Amino acid sequence: MKITGKTRITGLFGYPVEHTLSPSMHNAAFENLGLDCCYLPFLVHPDSLKNAVEAIRALNMAGVNVTVPHKENVIPFLDSVNEEASFIGAVNTIVNMKGKLSGYNTDGRGFMQSLTENQVQVDNKNILIAGAGGASRAVSYYLSEKAGLLHIFDIDENKLNKLVSDLSKIRSNVSALKNTGNLKEFEIVINATPLGLRKEDPLPFDPSSLDPGHIVCDLIYKKTPLLEYASKNGCRTIDGSGMLLWQGVLAFELWTNVSPPVDVMRDALLKGIA
Numbered sequence: 001m002k003i004t005g006k007t008r009i010t011g012l013f014g015y016p017v018e019h020t021l022s023p024s025m026h027n028a029a030f031e032n033l034g035l036d037c038c039y040l041p042f043l044v045h046p047d048s049l050k051n052a053v054e055a056i057r058a059l060n061m062a063g064v065n066v067t068v069p070h071k072e073n074v075i076p077f078l079d080s081v082n083e084e085a086s087f088i089g090a091v092n093t094i095v096n097m098k099g100k101l102s103g104y105n106t107d108g109r110g111f112m113q114s115l116t117e118n119q120v121q122v123d124n125k126n127i128l129i130a131g132a133g134g135a136s137r138a139v140s141y142y143l144s145e146k147a148g149l150l151h152i153f154d155i156d157e158n159k160l161n162k163l164v165s166d167l168s169k170i171r172s173n174v175s176a177l178k179n180t181g182n183l184k185e186f187e188i189v190i191n192a193t194p195l196g197l198r199k200e201d202p203l204p205f206d207p208s209s210l211d212p213g214h215i216v217c218d219l220i221y222k223k224t225p226l227l228e229y230a231s232k233n234g235c236r237t238i239d240g241s242g243m244l245l246w247q248g249v250l251a252f253e254l255w256t257n258v259s260p261p262v263d264v265m266r267d268a269l270l271k272g273i274a
Helices: 022-033 046-058 083-088 107-117 134-146 157-168 225-232 241-256 262-273
Strands: 008-014 037-043 063-066 093-097 100-104 126-130 149-153 174-177 188-191 215-218 236-238
Touching: 008 022, 008 046, 022 037, 022 241, 022 262, 046 093, 046 100, 063 241, 083 100, 083 107, 083 134, 093 241, 107 134, 107 241, 126 134, 134 149, 134 157, 149 157, 157 174, 215 225, 225 236, 241 262
Parallel strands: 008 037, 008 063, 126 149, 126 188, 149 174, 188 215, 215 236
Antiparallel strands: 063 093, 093 100
């Protein structure tokens, strides 16, 4: 990659960021298109978040992605936040337009695009989401628009009730579950919790009632124990790599107004995962 005096900088604010696969994905796309841009990871301590956001303006950066633990806390430092990100309560992409910083959340649309790519139809389906955190808020915002019924489960009842209450203001098909029980009533089952990042994690719910009629999704971008179990039971399984890819594609478009080479980004991502 050639760096010039005109190179626009994009990147990722997170703590930690050492594990990120985004630089390889975005830099491969910049190089393929011949764009004079680069993508860098920035380790931003929570105490330094405000200064880091101000640096986007000071350094004339095109924008950044935002990951844990900053997605919620970054919002007060922005000039505007779009409707989607405002509802979700989290920003994963910041765009710098002549010093004005706008916040977006591309996670939910990225997840929906990954379903479309896998030819999964959610219209009028009975769907279960395990988890009521930021990832769940992002995907449920879109799923609830199309699903027949959307059920959400979380052991944190306050978080669960807040999400269901928020969704109920704009949808009429969302309910809170006290327990997941028998999964046979659901057609699509989604893990939006962090459980599965480590091999020793417990499963997010009892999967014993899964059968070949289920579609099982995990927002974690690797083959989790849940997906391994579901696959052995004949279920269709979808991991979070597609969501990671497509949220990046959408962020790339916001920064550059250019459609990136999706296959190039996908190849770079999969190499990083491997």
